[in-house]
Amino acid sequence: QEFDIAVLGATGAVGEAIVEVLEERNFPVRNLYLLASERSAGNTLRFKGKSVRVTDVEEFDWSQVQLALFSAGAETSDRWAPIAADHGVVVIDNTSRFRYEYDVPLVVPEVNPHALADYRNRNIIANPNCxxxxxxxxxxxxxxxxxxxxxxxxxxxxxxxxxxxxxxxxxxxxxxxxxxxxxxxxxxxxxxxxxxxxxxxxxxxxxxxxxxxxxxxxxxxxxxxxxxxxxxxxxxxxxxxxxxxxxxxxxxxxxxxxxxxxxxxxxxxxxxxxxxxxxxxxxxxxxxxxxxxxxxxxxxxxxxxxxxxxxxxxVRKGAATNSVQIAEKLIEEYL
Ligand code: A2P
Missing domain, CATH: 3.30.360.10 (Dihydrodipicolinate Reductase; domain 2)
Incomplete structure (x- = not known):
């Protein structure tokens, strides 16, 4: 089974690492959508030997993906995570925005993988601080x-x-x-x-x-x-x-x-x-x-x-890798 995935904040330090880690770990990606602000829309990043264009998040249709990895700051997550979640997208959020909400799981796969089961509460999973x-x-x-x-x-x-x-x-x-x-x-x-x-x-x-x-x-x-x-x-x-x-x-x-x-x-x-x-x-x-x-x-x-x-x-275990490992556990156990 393959998944359509969005990376929000794809041009940032963590976003770029997420794209690398998805490729290195051979995550089952069908289509990859790279999202950022209008500042870097039109730039390209390499993924599996191809260039992928960066899209302005304002123009993105969330119904195209099943999973999204967010790393574009807490305010950006505040705005877009609920919208993505309403479209049925499971959001793995690297910012502090949702970490302390009681119904949002905060997960380190080696430590508390069982907490992932609650992802359905909000369709949001938080990645802890590095x-x-x-x-x-x-x-x-x-x-x-x-x-x-x-x-x-x-x-x-x-x-x-x-x-x-x-x-x-x-x-x-x-x-x-x-x-x-x-x-x-x-x-x-x-x-x-x-x-x-x-x-x-x-x-x-x-x-x-x-x-x-x-x-x-x-x-x-x-x-x-x-x-x-x-x-x-x-x-x-x-x-x-x-x-x-x-x-x-x-x-x-x-x-x-x-x-x-x-x-x-x-x-x-x-x-x-x-x-x-x-x-x-x-x-x-x-x-x-x-x-x-x-x-x-x-x-x-x-x-x-x-x-x-x-x-x-x-940037890796403290952010990108941990998020991708959460995604791996999620698809293995729940999707
Ligand atoms: P952009 O390149 O368009 O500024 P870093 O943590 O390395 O500073 O990266 C932050 C990431 O978050 C970048 O990819 C940046 O995109 C993105 N970003 C910041 N603010 C917004 C916003 N309002 N909407 C979408 N993406 C944003």
Whole structure:
């Protein structure tokens, strides 16, 4: 069985990766429709050796497709997801727009595939935030075996998480500053080249950023447990692709490190780095579809603490790949 598919935001950092991942994983695509705003209508992208033209979403007839992958910002999803869903299209949405609605499933296929069953409520499935996805893939085996009470996490997130404007700003500022020219801040409030910013998404009334609160809300929703406490600090770093995280978990039962390592080795979607070996964003994670875990060690300050270093490609497993994996599960089990 083949499916007609629309990708909304096809010219963006994540949209382009979705098109690549659909091709690489040989997703059963009959017709592919690439949608964006009028700004890039008429441009073309390659899919399976052919060029496909980008259409202005305003002019698209949703009855032509059965599945749509959205990655064009929360406002665009707010406008178009209900319209697509009313046409019977199942929407897999990469933005934060529907993630916290109780009747919209929020899915990481390795972690809570069962939640997909509720897709019929709204015909919308939400893809979680990139930082949450990689953290939960790594923590799922630990949670199952020992129970997780609390998570302390600090993230080191690349600029591609802000879309193409983030990538352009880091490249542009780096080139200018190395040439002794002044660099403007547009995508970020402060200079991102050669710098780290503890500020991702807007600040909330409680002093946390929205990116940090996404990790709290989404962890509880995906693991189905509002008692799990999450204490995040999210930092933007001058890296183009890939997010890293220093994760410290406090479990209900004491953890044996060797056992934890073997649980992680046997879990879906994880590669374990042993001993003093560790993955980095550049070189190891970029272009990969799985989550890398390293530096797995006991917390010397806590009897039920475990530390790890978790790295993944935020555009791939953090967004495009996770969405396509949701689509794969959906067609396998439900369509
Ligand atoms: P466009 O190329 O027409 O601007 P990124 O996250 O890399 O910045 O990409 C955002 C994606 O979302 C792009 O494909 C962009 O298309 C698309 N997009 C942004 N705003 C809209 C909109 N109002 N309608 C349709 N697509 C949009």
């Amino acid at each position: 930082s949450t996805i990689q953290m939960l893939v790594a923590l799922k085996p630990i949670h199952e075996a020992y129970g997780i009470e609390r998570i302390n996490v600090a993230t080191y997130q690349s600029v591609s998480g802000s879309g193409k404007k983030g990538v352009d700003e880091l490249a542009g500022q780096t080139a200018k500053l190395l040439n002794g020219l002044p660099a403007e801040n547009k995508a970020y409030d402060k200079q991102i080249a050669f710098n780290c910013l503890p500020h991702i998404d807007e600040f909330m009334d409680n002093g946390y950023t929205k990116e940090e609160m996404k990790m709290v809300w989404e962890t509880q929703k995906i693991l189905g447990d509002d008692n799990i406490r999450v204490n995040p600090t999210c930092v933007r770093v001058p890296v183009f692709y890939g997010h890293a995280e220093a994760v410290h978990v406090e479990t209900c039962q004491p953890v044996h490190v060797e056992e934890a390592i073997s649980l992680l080795e046997n879990a879906e979607g994880i590669e374990v780095f042993h001993g003093n070996d560790y993955p980095t964003q550049v070189g190891d994670a970029t272009g990969k579809d799985h989550v890398m875990v390293a530096r797995i060690r006991e917390d010397i300050s806590h009897p039920c603490g475990l530390n790890m270093w978790v790295v993944a490609d935020n």
